[in-house]
Amino acid sequence: MLNPDSMKPIYVQIAEWIETEILDGNLDTGQKVFSQYQLAEMFNINPATAAKGINLLADEEILYKKRGLGMFVAPEARSIILENRKNTKLNGMVADLVKEAGHLMVEEEELVAMIREVCRKEKGEGS
Template identity: 80%
Template sequence: MVLNPDSMKPIYVQIAEWLETEILNGIIERDQKVYSQYQLAEMFNINPATAAKGINLLADEQILYKKRGLGMFVAAEARDIILKKRKNTKLSGMVTDLAREAVQLKVDEEELVAMIREMHRKEKGEGS
């Protein structure tokens, strides 16, 4: 992943989202140690304090937990927390934008749902 310094999202939020994606993809598993602030700083060429802020954001959300003297680790329920969070924020926002655009384009509900179903099938690899 490459961080986008021009994004409206702060770098520390991008770091947190990257770590969340690593957890969702099974790259970093439950009870596994995550990268330290210094490792992240080196990986992404950022200030260690910025990396720490991203890690702490996930700790505040109980996605990560601290083992004194050892570092931060993935919480047992991390995956569920991330999925719920992303459904409630990212996906919800995208659906709102989609519905608003559909209304402006005069796409009726049935047509919109059919389009979503078709795209969902394609993404799952089920074809047409």
């Protein structure tokens, strides 16, 4: 699951993994998340690295701490994650796609048609 060869730090990969667990419904609002020690054992990493990933999500108000009990999924976690990923990851991918299309002299209408075709295929509608 984690990629030690990635340019992305392990603690960021841990945070993204927890975010994905929330988006996939495996962690619900108010549910306790894995402790730094559980994550360290699961991914064979240093507990301090796991803690850094958890704290990153707490700083973004995706997780909150209950003193003496651990970290829990915040009520607005899902919407925060969706907004963050849309504004950073997805917008970046679209910018890269548009730039590459420009290099290949693909016009906007053709690019939009290509995107629609991929969307249809993803939805199972075929060509």
